Amino acid sequence: MILKTEAVVLKTINQGDTSKIATLYSREQGRIKMIAKGVRNTKSRYLGLLDPVQHVEVLFYEKSNSDLQLFKSGEIVQSYYTLHKDFDRLAFAQVAMEFIERAAEKTEPHPELFEIIIGTLASLDNPKIMPVKSYWYFHLRCLGELGFRxxxxxxxxxxxxxxxxxxxxxxxxxxxxxxxxxxxxxxxxxxxxxxxxxxxxxxxxxxxxxxxxxxxxxxxxxxxxxxxxxxxxxxxLPPIEQMKSLAVLEQIYHHA
Ligand SMILES: [Zn+2]
Known part of the structure; x- marks a missing residue:
């Protein structure tokens, strides 16, 4: 079955010469993982589409007895130009992605959590808002949604x-x-x-x-x-121990 969903890319790992395995947080399915074949080929129209922090809409083939789905096609929903060209803002967004990747339940739909994620990307993209404030908002709201308010x-x-x-x-x-x-x-x-x-x-x-x-x-x-x-x-939430992106951010943060 082919499904369509709006999602944010949390994490990507390379597979073979030209493919990727991406973990996404989607509005309809919660956390999903998919293999995207050939997307690292420089001629692929999907080059960069499944990089972390991208807000996308994807079509994929759902394999019911596997937790690895097959990417078919997709497009960017929102670009967040300010966020992507600012190192500090991007570092906060990367911590947010890794936090969700580690803390959110697998394949459990949680649309409120999805709304917090895209709301956070929008506020990190707003040059009038201090990025650390957007991050606090993200983190404290997520704790509430995950049952740890x-x-x-x-x-x-x-x-x-x-x-x-x-x-x-x-x-x-x-x-x-x-x-x-x-x-x-x-x-x-x-x-x-x-x-x-x-x-x-x-x-x-x-x-x-x-x-x-x-x-x-x-x-x-x-x-x-x-x-x-x-x-x-x-x-x-013990799974968030030793987050890699957090170490990078703390360097920025403690020099802020
Ligand atoms: Zn008291």
């Missing part, structure tokens, strides 16, 4: 509101506390989250893009939010 609004212990205040993330508990309930002041075990950092997380939860764009963060805010989201994610 954390409460950025209330203290884990006393349930007091965290709106308008700073908070403390306690690594051993993987939980957020108000400053009064923080189990320890020892910085080896906690990450201090400033009122700005908490506000960003709360605005991402409410999809308040105008608010997210207005918050001015310091380098220390960005580092603590970064350390927090990755620590929390590694606790809940």
């Amino acid at each position: 954390f409460d950025a609004f209330r203290c884990h212990q006393c349930k007091t509101t965290l709106v308008g205040t700073g908070a403390v993330y306690h690594r051993p508990d993987a939980a957020i506390y108000c400053t009064a309930c923080s189990p320890t002041p020892d910085e080896r075990f906690i990450i201090n989250l400033s009122p700005r950092t908490m506000a960003i997380m709360q605005m991402i939860d409410g999809e308040n893009w105008p608010g997210i764009q207005q918050v001015i963060t310091t380098l220390s805010d960005r580092r603590s939010l970064w350390d927090f989201i990755w620590h929390y994610t590694k606790v809940h």
Whole structure:
């Protein structure tokens, strides 16, 4: 059977002299893998179509008892020119692709997750939005969709509101506390989250893009939010350990 789907390319590996095996995240089928024969031939009209971060529509032959489908044809849906010509923006997009590749269930349709991915590519392509903010949005929204949403609004212990205040993330508990309930002041075990950092997380939860764009963060805010989201994610999603693209990004990020 021939199927058509809109998808984003997560990962590609070369196969033989001219073929590729691509892993895609699709709106209708979730994560799918397909072999595309001859597409690395310089004369192929599909050269580059199945490179990571491409947003495409593909036709493929579905083999019901195999997890490897056969690519037939396809075209670009959106080009995202700004994203593709900016090294930092592209590095964030590559981390997002690898994150989905490792964290999302195989072949399980999840259209909300697909919408977050293409929404993130669109915001990474927007020169008015700091790429790290688009990435935070992507990561925090994905955690929610994958069942690991954390409460950025209330203290884990006393349930007091965290709106308008700073908070403390306690690594051993993987939980957020108000400053009064923080189990320890020892910085080896906690990450201090400033009122700005908490506000960003709360605005991402409410999809308040105008608010997210207005918050001015310091380098220390960005580092603590970064350390927090990755620590929390590694606790809940062990497959994201040792992501290759993350090492590249952290070099950029910690020099930002
Ligand atoms: Zn508390």
